[in-house]
Amino acid sequence: MNFVLVALGKIPEYLDDCIYQIKKTQKKSKIFLLINKDSKYKNKNCKIVFVEKLIKSKEHNLFVKKSRLAKDSYRNFFWKHSIERLYYIDNFLNKENLNNVFHIENDVLLFQDLKLVFSKIKSYNFASVRDGVNRVIGSLIYIKNKRISKKIVQISNKYLNQNDMKILSHLDYKITNSINLPLGEDLNFIKKSKNYKTIKKIPFIFDAAAIGQYIDGPHRKKIINKMIPEIKSLFKTNDGFVNKETNLKIFDWKIRWKNKRPYKQENNKLIPIANLHIHSKNLKKFIID
Numbered sequence: 001m002n003f004v005l006v007a008l009g010k011i012p013e014y015l016d017d018c019i020y021q022i023k024k025t026q027k028k029s030k031i032f033l034l035i036n037k038d039s040k041y042k043n044k045n046c047k048i049v050f051v052e053k054l055i056k057s058k059e060h061n062l063f064v065k066k067s068r069l070a071k072d073s074y075r076n077f078f079w080k081h082s083i084e085r086l087y088y089i090d091n092f093l094n095k096e097n098l099n100n101v102f103h104i105e106n107d108v109l110l111f112q113d114l115k116l117v118f119s120k121i122k123s124y125n126f127a128s129v130r131d132g133v134n135r136v137i138g139s140l141i142y143i144k145n146k147r148i149s150k151k152i153v154q155i156s157n158k159y160l161n162q163n164d165m166k167i168l169s170h171l172d173y174k175i176t177n178s179i180n181l182p183l184g185e186d187l188n189f190i191k192k193s194k195n196y197k198t199i200k201k202i203p204f205i206f207d208a209a210a211i212g213q214y215i216d217g218p219h220r221k222k223i224i225n226k227m228i229p230e231i232k233s234l235f236k237t238n239d240g241f242v243n244k245e246t247n248l249k250i251f252d253w254k255i256r257w258k259n260k261r262p263y264k265q266e267n268n269k270l271i272p273i274a275n276l277h278i279h280s281k282n283l284k285k286f287i288i289d
Contacts, residue, residue, distance in 0.1 A: 001029045001114065002099075002101045003022055003026065003032065003103070003269050004034065004089055004092065004101050005018070005031070005032070005033045005034070005046070006033075006035075006081075006085035006180065007033065007039070007041070007064075008034075008036060008081040008084060008088070009036065009039075009081055011035065011039050011041045011075070012106055013074040014106065014107060014282075014284070015041075017106065017109070018104070018109065018141070019020045019031060019045050019046050019109075021109045021283075021287060021288060022104075022288065024288055024289060025053055025112065025288070026075065026114060027113065028076050028266065030047070031045060032049055032084075032092070032098075033046045033049065034049050034051050034089070034228070035051065036052065037049065037051075041190075049185070050192075051088050054092055055095070056091060056092070057087065057090060058088070059157050060090070060091060060153065061154075063087055063157065064084075064244050066160050067081060067161060070100065070164070072269075073135050079163055079164075082138075083167060085138075086152055086164070087153050089149060090149040090150060090153045093143070094149070094150075096219065097145075098145075099145045100118065100153075101143045101145075102140065102142055102146075103141050103143065105138055105139050105140075107278050107279065107283065108139050108275055108278065109278055109283055109287070111274060111288070114274065116277055117142075120199050120201055120202050121179055121202075122144075123177075124144065124178060124179045125143075125144045125148045125176060126142065126143060126148055126169060126171065126172065126175040126179070127178065127181055128171070128172050128181065129143045129170070129206045129208040130172055130207070130208070131183055131187075131246040131248055131280075132246050134169050135165050135167035136208070137208035138168055139191070139208055139209060139270045139277040141260060149189075150235045151175055152171055158170070174282075178197075180198040180200075181198065181206065182200065183206065184253070184273070185249065187247045187248065193287035203272065204271070204272050205272070205274065207263055207274075208246070209279060210242075210250050211248075211276060212276040212277040212278045212279050213241045213277070213279045214251065214256065216260070216279070216282055219279050219280060226229060255264075260287075260288045
């Protein structure tokens with residue numbers, strides 16, 4: 001298995017923790033990190049690739065030229081970087097011709113070895129975590145090869161002014177032979193949607209964003225709570241932030257920790273949670289070691 005991460009612009013401090021946990025849980029897997037040359041970031045646990053040395057595809061150049069979000073400087077070009085990672089991954093796969101690629105976001109921690117997951121999804125072209133009708137979070141996605149990566153950027157070019165969550169949703173619906181990773185409960189939209197498809201044989205739960213947000217709160221939670229008092233109604237004990245963009249009822253779950261790994265308890269059964277999207281950015285708090 002190959003893991004490809006992308007960190008454009010300023011490198012977040014928690015990236016070390018994300019990479020460390022991949023190394024800790026995914027034995028014998030290769031980790032590639034795509035960054036800007038001027039970041040001067042170093043990490044012996046991964047192979048660093050400077051994006052400036054990758055040849056931009058015509059799809060990538062079109063995004064930079066035509067997308068309004070590519071010119072939006074909000075939070076140091078947050079939306080541009082979120083979307084552009086898909087194009088840089090495609091550029092990278094075109095150069096290296098890697099197969100069986102997992103991409104995770106930099107504020108995600110892996111807690112389970114994905115070898116078992118890979119054995120179940122390797123015949124599919126694309127896998128993602130969908131927790132809403134029009135929402136797929138890029139916390140963890142699987143890309144079969146460079147042919148599928150090329151499809152990803154070609155489809156993305158049709159939605160140049162939409163954010164990465166909506167683009168990933170389009171990709172999930174439009175890429176043939178794609179699959180959704182299990183969420184830990186059935187949602188109403190799943191029962192009604194003909195497009196939603198998942199493998200029940202995978203004995204793990206995957207977090208798009210809501211589980212990590214409930215466990216440790218959202219990003220900049222202290223600032224948000226201070227500036228917007230009404231947000232307090234969304235908090236319960238132990239942070240308990242309830243994401244309103246998904247119908248997942250995390251607040252009804254019993255989440256247990258065993259050997260520093262999270263599980264959902266259903267009666268006497270513990271179901272492993274494979275990853276957590278640590279939206280609070282406090283990854284160090286949940287490191288296994």
